Amino acid sequence: MDNVILRTTLSLTWKLLAAYSLYILLRGHNEPGGGFIGGLLLALGIILRGYIANSNTTEDKLRDGYTAGLGLSGVVFLCLIVLPVVVGHEVLKGLWTSVWIPIAGKFSSVLIFDTLVYLIVATSALYAHSALYTPGHRGQP
């Protein structure tokens, strides 16, 4: 990437995108946004960062830990599914606390659910992209 203007703009933009993705995630329950959109935004930001850094270290690290992360989020999902039953509600029922979180409002299991979606969407997109971008090994049609 040899375009100075693009490089300078992106080095700021990707941080903005990442921060904004968090904002989108948090406000999702009441305003347009949510985990899916936020996750796509975060993936886009990190991919752009890879272009200006000319290295994919973030993505490479992520790729090594991807399956472990998936397993972990599976466990958290399981907790979210089962926990309401243990407390005496129906499966997957949202549990709400009175703890106040900026932007999002009251902290709840629904927010954890949305955050998991956020993380899975972002990491999956990055994983696929990094698989596509791994240098070498390809090119033989």
Add this chain to the structure above:
Amino acid sequence: METIFWSVAAALASVVTLRGRAFRLAPYLVAGFLLWLSVSLIVTAPASVTHPQTFSWAWSNTFGAALDFRLDGLSRVLVILIGFIGSGVFCYSASYMRPVPGLQGFYTTLTLFTAAMIGLVLADNLIAFFLFWESTSVCSFLLVGTNHQSASTRESARKALFLTVGGGLMLLIGFLMISAHGQSTGLSLSDSLRFSMIGRSIVDSPSFPVIVFCMAVGIATKSAQVPFHIWLPAAMAGPTPVSSFLHSATMVKAGVFLLARLTPSLGGNELWNTSFTIMGSITMVTGAILASAQRDIKKILAYSTIAVLGTLVMLLGIGTDIAIKAAIVYLVAHALYKASLFQIVGNIDYATGSRDIKTLGSLARMLPLTATAAVLSALSKAGAPPLFGFFGKELAYLAKIQLGTVGILLLFMAFLTNVLLVGLALSICYRPFWSKNTITGELNAVPLPMSLVPLVLSVAGLFIGLFPAFFDQYLGTQMASAIAGQDLTMKLKLWHGINFESLVVIALSAATLAIGVLAAVKVKPIISFTSAKLSSVQHCGPNNIYERVISGIPRWASSIVSKLQNGNLKHYITWTLAGTLALLSLPLFHTVDGIRPTLRLDWIEAALFVAISLPVIAALIVSNEFSKLILLGASGFGVVLAFAAFAAPDLALTQLLVEALVLVFVLALFRVVPGVEEKRPGRSTPTAIALGLSLAFGALLLANVPELPNASKIYFLEHSYLEAFGKNVVNVILVDFRALDTFGEAVVVAIAALGCGSLLLANERTS
């Protein structure tokens, strides 16, 4: 009810938590808990059974998948039976199973099976029943495959799994249809899924024949009815405790149990009665004939189990009061004597290493207890008075006599079956123990518990036979009433007094026993004769068909795959589009009549139309790949605008980001794919036209839909803030009301990424 939960939980806990040397206690602990369970159920007053105890845990009302249990006369007897025989089997396995590394897994699976089986007979919810049903199939698969080093064992385990689980799926279809009917008569989702709520009106519904068919397939696969019986003899590859517990006493009875469970609601009509009578009677005769062609005692027992299962299905199919009583006696008696007989064969095998009825002999001196048990069990199987099996045969003959003309045919079939079974039973208890054959080679000493357990089981059969009033009062009457759906008093008698029917029955019984003794004397030539006859027709039997289907699947699959996935991308697209078109065309033909296209575009819609379609048309014209890509992106942004214009900001945002990411991904592809050809020869014009047409029709169809269903929209708008505390309805639907769907989508996204990685990173990993 609590007793059942706690003892099953304690059994599971002891088998899972004990380690090392302490683990040797686990089977005895489990046996103790199971025995406690069945004894405590026997001593609870039968009066409590006329009002069934229920337990309900509605953990998911939305899906109707409540955990409902119902302890009535039918399930009570079966739980007692499972507990009693189960405790015997666990004691037996403690000596029988050699201490190998996988032993804890074996006991855990066996205990899980017991839990699933108890859950199955208690379940009142159809979905819960289905889950327990399939769990028993999976446990059976694992237990048959205990000795999984041998290829033939794996084959047998797989056969058992395929057939029983496949039948279970048919059952699920039937259950869903029952539920749909229930809902159409005004039941709630969770009520429509209850056994106890199935209404008689279902018999008149047009889907009833299909329901009966689904139930019949499920019952036939689980309870080894012809032509699905082939898995049961193969399942004998499992160790003795498994055969004695799962494949004679409990799991194979699950189908019969379901039949009994459904009799009050679905039974009592011609279709139901005829189909199960025919299925059962054919199975009965086939099982008996096949049993008389075996030399391996375990195989003889397996095939005679099939014959008895056929008898049970037939009796419940006949469905008269006497037939139901006969089925109950048969079921309990068979569970006791067959479990014991399998253990006896296990002992013989343990001592001599052989199960061949033609060569075994003179073992009575060495295995006195086993020989005693064998005599008692075999006599019960043969239906000799005063053992429990006698009552079953008497009642079964009586039920058929009362049927009239059809009864005569059934009577003949039953007579043939019984003669063969009596002959085999007598030779099983005589030949290995008293015949003149001598066993060469060293004999293993059989541990005492292994001889005691079958003895206890067979003595239980003798006890009930001597004191039938005990059975009548505490078990039989309640069970008969639960199956018949009305009060039915069980009264077993050795001597029915002098009248025409009872004289005929006694004559038949005596004739069966007499000819059976003759058959037992001539058992060697009978076995040689039938096996020779059968081997000539074997090639068209169901087992052969099964083998051919199973071995044909890989060939069939590879021929299809080579047609569909030949490496040519255009070919893939053609197939995908053809599939889409095929799926679309059916509903189109149905609705094409009522379409009145109305073309009223306001200026926003017209502008959007241009914004979306112009770039696409331009993309078709330009030849440069990058330009095409950019133009497609532009069309995508047109779609974004459309979403925004129709007040769907979430969709617009998502679409926007997806467009951006697609662009990034395709650019990345361009970087790595070495040079794209400028000119591609030959476009698939027919496909393009077909796709265009189908899209146009689809648009016409949608144009005619006045508005999306309002009820759901209003529901979500009203409830999203009140119940889920969210103002963004789309997001609330995603993460709260339809959280399960979103979870599924997250899984899909992850799997897609993993698939991408496994395709693209495969080289990296191998290098």
